[in-house]
Amino acid sequence: MKVDVKNENDLVVFLNNKCIENIDFSDKNNFETYFRALFLKLKNIYGISISGYYDINVYINKYFGVVLEIFREPLECFDYFNSIDMKVNIIKNSEFLYQINDFSDKHKIYFYKNNLYLKISKEISFVEFGKLLENSVLVYGNIVDEILKYGKLKQINCVVK
Secondary structure, eight states: OEEEEOSSSEEEEEEEHHHHTTOOTTOHHHHHHHHHHHHHHHHHHHOOOOOEEEEEEEEEETTTEEEEEEEEEOOHHHHHTTOEEEEEEEETTOOOEEEESSOOSSEEEEEETTEEEEEOOSOOOHHHHHHHHHTEEEEOTHHHHHHHHHSEEEEEOOOOO
């Protein structure tokens, strides 16, 4: 699990497939229970206190896992009672790209605005995936559609450095 705190009200949580292997995102009760447990982990491990009303975007990718965008809405009534409520928007089969400098194997590479973006097109090993994550920036959400639409597609063979 990786946590990126954007500001005091917004954060992004990256969960790889190992972290979510027992979660059924089609069962609303299951993932709401999971989010409450996740909020406790964020408080206990990272010192991030969560209470109030949250909009949560869940981007699910079969190769990576899940990215959670958590946005806190400024509603005072939830703070008063120290409770948590959430609206969850699940985006299944979301495309993820990896902004890279060097890469390995034959994957689709998109060139867009002077950057290279790798799109995983086949299963890779856990070790290869770890190398990729260490040497890239995960790109998800609306920008992916823009890159796939306007980027130039290349097929290149190189080695991760």
